[in-house]
Amino acid sequence: MGGKRPLGVGLLSGGLDSILAFRILQEQDIELLAVSFTTPFFEATRAIKAAEMLGVPIIVLDITEEYLEMLKAPKYGYGSQMNPCIDCHALMFRKAGRIMEEKGGDFLFSGEVLDERPFSQRRWALKAVEKLSGYEGYILRPLSAKLLPETIPEKEGKVDRERLLDLRGRSRKRQMELAERFGIKEYPSPAGGCRLTEPGFATRLKDLMENEEVLRVRDIELLKVGRHFRLAHGAKAIVGRNRFENEKLLNMVDRAQDVLIRVVGHKGPLTLVPRGVTVSKDRLLTAARICVRYSDAPKDGPVKVALNLPGSVEYVEARAASEEELDELRVAHKEG
């Protein structure tokens, strides 16, 4: 009577496509295990929720270190922003593949749909992901399987190809119908969840990568807070936009290296210069002037500003930066 059930290890992002891929396979006699990942750019929260809904176990891996290494020079480049989707998928499958091997699993799968995304889901891209991951032939895409070459688990009869789908293209109509059929009511929008696809964040990240020799996790976390100004190669100023962000900056400060700037005697933002101890006095003065600009201090004359250096405080007189100066230094996404 029935031997061991095949085991499929699937990438679960928590988006509808990935949920559907699991649901489709749940209709067959297959054991499923979900894998999801965290980096400074995306989390596994939605995936954990989805796994619970699907009733499948989930393993969450923090892949930050390898991810940052890959992000510097992805073999297949970036999508419309800083999203290296092909290399990203390949890395995820490589990680999931290790788990598959450890658990004695039979195949990998994901919710990718042929031609749904212009960059990463073309036929050649799906093939490239397989090759780069090191698991060629073992990656099943249940939603488009009938349009793709037969995989090893299908050939071995572990997965019934006839019960897989032939979805293709950008229309979400059939996914919606399937969601209805499976009673899936809650799922996030398809684009959400990855900061690398957000134009504003991508612009800041690009600036960071062009101006820092080393890509540090804290610098990436700082990209999520405040207004950013590029003072010089290796030097930037980050200005809190509200009390919440000021507190956040305060919590992220590295007291041994950073310089924190505040206007004295007037309400205003915190301005953080990461690794400010290595930044020239001139640049710190520019940061002080930006800080004055966003404070309640009068803009028609110099005001007193405190530069909190590691172990000491220096006071300087600074005038508010002009709009032109701000425009020139601001790290911001420009439309069009």
Ligand code: SF4
């Ligand atoms: S959108 Fe982000 S998480 Fe998704 S494949 Fe692309 S880079 Fe990876």
